[in-house]
Amino acid sequence: MALKTGASFVRLNSLRQAVRLLSTHTRPEIQNGGKQAGFPGAKAAYVTQMKFLNENSYEPIPIYRVMENNGEIIDKREEPNIENETLVSMYKTMVQLSQMDKIMYESQRQGRISFYMTNYGEEGVQLGSAAALLPQDLCYLQYREAGVLLYRGVTVTEMINQCYGNCEDPSKGRQMPVHYGSSQRNIVTISSPLATQMPQAVGSAYAFKRMPNNDRCVICYFGEGAASEGDAHAAFNFAATLDCPVILLWCVLFSSQILRQVRNNGYAISTPSSEQYRGDGIGARGPAMGLHTLRVDGTDTLAVYNAVRSARDIAVGQNKPVLIEAMCYRVGHHSTSDDSSAYRSLEEIDKWNKEESPISKFKSYLERRGLWDDEADKACQKEARSTVLKTMQEAEKKKKPHWKEMLEDVYYDMPPNLQKQMREMENHLKKYGEHYPLNQYQSE
Ligand SMILES: Cc1ncc(C[n+]2csc(CCOP(=O)(O)OP(=O)(O)O)c2C)c(N)n1
Ligand SMILES: [Mg+2]
Incomplete structure (x- = not known):
């Protein structure tokens, strides 16, 4: 599909170009x-x-947008050519995501799961980017991108099983809730330590680059807090330096095809962006490190779609790394372990939730195009809610994985110290098993 977009990526390779600015x-x-x-x-x-x-x-990097807050297209030439069915499916995924967030958050509060993280305010970044990718593209997520999983076809059931850590959770209860992954959907399992995914993503992109007739790119999502990690800088630099064919010929072999998408949502837990960095945000690091760079309004789903589509063309077509800084606001608490009212005002949250909601903006756009109305919305919200409630009740009834799973799958051959612990645990349970809720766990 031909994409009409005027989004221009910035690349400064030398001080000379910088001085020109x-x-x-x-x-x-x-x-x-x-x-x-x-x-x-x-x-x-x-x-x-x-x-x-x-x-x-330097002038701050401008923020690319396509829509007004009321869903009106600002410049018709920038309206992406997305099929009606896809637009509706993107919106329905947003609704499913917000219903899942609402109910799963409450479920943690009721003590039914140990932890949860919501995605409120970031739906535009997630759905705009997910729709712009192709199924073969490899995704490295941070943890606040549940909409990307849903759009790529990971089911609510799979996600809720993971949060409940039951026997159908692919990670068999060994990961914290929301640490999803799906090899079938080309989504690498989420890692808790911040920025882990960033050098890994560059490595994968490098491997793709070396494959004949490659048509895949890697997308790596990370927060502005993660961008303060050392690994983030190493990843930026490897992505850029291993991909500079114009200057050093041999680098053609090493160049990587990667999109890096930073979600600048204003906070890293309680640390606001203003304390996280100086200068012009994460975006400003891109040109300085030799990356094609764009700053986009992350509450504008269509702008994010255009940005990622164009970035994908650059990554796959030219073997160049791209940095996109999607500006948005984390409307929810950081996680269920956080109470954000301790460090930000309710007015601030309210403003972003009401005036800048990516879901409302996208809904208004669909309404203007005659693809959606209040009645359709009511039915969609209701269905999304009942899917989550039903799935949650089923997930709760499923057994927990066998206790032995906690010692397995770390090493290909279990080392003697773990074998010893396994035997000790077995003997312990033979003796004292009646004191444990073993009936809630799978048996051999
Ligand atoms: C290496 C490391 N340091 C600290 C943490 C604790 N931690 C978890 S999330 C988080 C904030 C990350 O903020 P950001 O990258 O902006 O993502 P957001 O939560 O805003 O989506 C921190 C400090 C961690 N997981 N890993
Ligand atoms: Mg953040």
Whole structure:
């Protein structure tokens, strides 16, 4: 499908290009007849005027958007060519996601599961990006991207089984809730330590690049908090330096096909973005590190769709890494272990929830196109809610995995120390089994 988009990605490969961005009155006088110095580390002009650059030396990266808050398209040329059926399916997934979040959050509060994380406010980033990818693309998620899983076909049942850690949970109860994964849907299982997925994603992209006739890209989601981790910087740099065919020929072999999508939702638990970094956000790191970069309004599903579609073209078509910074707001608490009223005002949350809701904006767009109305919405909300409630009740009745599972699957051959623990546990349960709820667990 041809995509009409004017989204322009920024790439600054050298200081020379950066200097061009400075306004005329601050531009130092170029020496040496304009000839570039040929240092291995910088091809740049000589000047005699000393000037330190800082975050105010550049204009902030603008935020690309397609829709007004009322769903009206701002520039018709930017309206993506998405089939009606796909648009409705994207919206229905948003509704399913928000109903799942509501009920699963409550289920943790009632002590039925140990932990949960909601996705409120980030539905536009999740559904816009998921719809722009192809099924063969490999996804590395952080943890707040449940909509991506749903859109790619992971069922509510699979996700709720994972949260309940029952015998149908593919991770057999050994992961925290919301740490989903699905090899069938090309989604790598989520890791708790922040930024784990970032160098891994670059490595996968590198492997794809080396395959003949590759048509896959990797998308790596991460929060602005994760972007403060050392691994994030290593990942940025490997993605860029292993993919610079214009400068170093041998690098063609090493270039990677990757989209990295940072979800800048304003907070890393209780740390606001203002305390997380200086300068112009995560996006500003992209051009500085040689990545095609775009900042997008993450509450505008169509803008995210265009951004990721174009980025996919760059990644697969040109073997270039791309950084997209999707601006949004984490409307919910960080997780069920957090109470965000301790560090932000209710007015702040309310503003983002009411005026900037990605779901409302997208719904308005569908209504304008005559694809949706209040009646359809009511029915959809009702069905989504009953799917979650029914699935939750079924998940609760399923047995827990056999206790031996907690020691298995770590090593291919179980080492002697674990074998010893297994025998001790077996003997212990033979003696004291009546004191444990073994009937709730699978037996051999
Ligand atoms: C290496 C590491 N340090 C700290 C944590 C604890 N932790 C979990 S989530 C989180 C905040 C991450 O914020 P961000 O990346 O912005 O994602 P968000 O929760 O906003 O979606 C922190 C500090 C962790 N999981 N791993
Ligand atoms: Mg965040």
